[in-house]
Amino acid sequence: MIAASREWICVRPATYESAEEAKLLSKWFSGRDGDLENTTFVLLDPSGNKAISRAGRGPEMAFSNAGAFTAALKKGSAAYEAKKAERVLPTVLDFRLGLNVAASDGLALVAIVEADQNARTRISKAVAKAAWSEELHGLAHYVMLDEASVLEKLEGFEAEKKIYVLQPDTFGRTGKIVSAFAASEKKLATKLGAAFGLAQIKKASHRQHVREGKRAGISWKSKIPVSDGAAARAGRKL
Amino acid sequence: MLFTAALALALQAPAAEAPKQRIAWYTSLDQAVADAERLNRPILLQSAAPQCGGVPGMW
Numbered sequence: 545m546i547a548a549s550r551e552w553i554c555v556r557p558a559t560y561e562s563a564e565e566a567k568l569l570s571k572w573f574s575g576r577d578g579d580l581e582n583t584t585f586v587l588l589d590p591s592g593n594k595a596i597s598r599a600g601r602g603p604e605m606a607f608s609n610a611g612a613f614t615a616a617l618k619k620g621s622a623a624y625e626a627k628k629a630e631r632v633l634p635t636v637l638d639f640r641l642g643l644n645v646a647a648s649d650g651l652a653l654v655a656i657v658e659a660d661q662n663a664r665t666r667i668s669k670a671v672a673k674a675a676w677s678e679e680l681h682g683l684a685h686y687v688m689l690d691e692a693s694v695l696e697k698l699e700g701f702e703a704e705k706k707i708y709v710l711q712p713d714t715f716g717r718t719g720k721i722v723s724a725f726a727a728s729e730k731k732l733a734t735k736l737g738a739a740f741g742l743a744q745i746k747k748a749s750h751r752q753h754v755r756e757g758k759r760a761g762i763s764w765k766s767k768i769p770v771s772d773g774a775a776a777r778a779g780r781k782l
Numbered sequence: 783m784l785f786t787a788a789l790a791l792a793l794q795a796p797a798a799e800a801p802k803q804r805i806a807w808y809t810s811l812d813q814a815v816a817d818a819e820r821l822n823r824p825i826l827l828q829s830a831a832p833q834c835g836g837v838p839g840m841w
Contacts, residue, residue, distance in 0.1 A: 553821070
């Protein structure tokens with residue numbers, strides 16, 4: 545399934561973190577009461593406007609088993625002739641969410657600090673080339689920053705560097721800089737790969753994670769209200 | 783069960799040992815649709831909230 549997904553553009557928007565995205569997600573799937581659920585799944589054509597599978601909370605609502613899902617992925621990608629072009633660097637909406645998403649996956653967060661648009665494009669292209677390489681595929685999340693104020697207080701900050709690899713704490717509230725690189729760093733992919741290894745975190749089970757989080761009084765405030773009844777009730781129990 | 787486990791692997795965190803292959807996710811719909819159009823690739827959309835029981839750091 546993961547190999548078949550390489551021929552697709554796989555997107556995992558964070559639910560309840562953007563009103564605009566929530567509106568688009570609701571267009572594809574909403575619960576019985578019409579509200580946006582915690583998760584939404586659908587396969588779309590390359591325009592993003594036409595569903596090519598049944599929508600639901602997850603692929604199990606559209607496909608009978610993993611084999612059927614994988615077969616649909618292979619058939620779906622073969623239906624469109626791929627064009628050769630470089631992929632952009634996939635970035636998270638903001639630093640706060642970036643740390644949370646990276647922590648949720650147990651992976652590194654790469655923060656690129658650059659206000660100048662031309663320089664930002666150059667760095668972004670260099671990092672994207674590494675990010676989409678076979679070796680680093682899916683091993684980190686990325687965020688663009690205009691300035692370094694959120695990084696300055698973190699251990700390992702070096703003002704002259706532009707590319708920071710962070711290890712998030714397990715709840716994604718803060719992070720530790722494990723490596724920092726210049727914009728023109730040589731052998732960037734190799735160095736990023738080594739840093740990603742250092743930044744990975746071992747996650748506890750769901751049950752243990754939630755129990756420890758609740759015990760420590762840690763909670764997450766989403767950008768828009770959680771409308772999934774079960775998820776909202778679980779949050780209110782804190 | 784296998785189906786659910788495979789999806790969980792794609793969506794959730796690595797346990798003791800990181801999987802050799804992972805899905806590389808776009809996290810922005812705008813970026814994903816722009817690249818899908820440029821590359822003429824279909825889109826696999828799976829949204830998720832980065833919180834479990836209101837606690838961040840877990841899908």
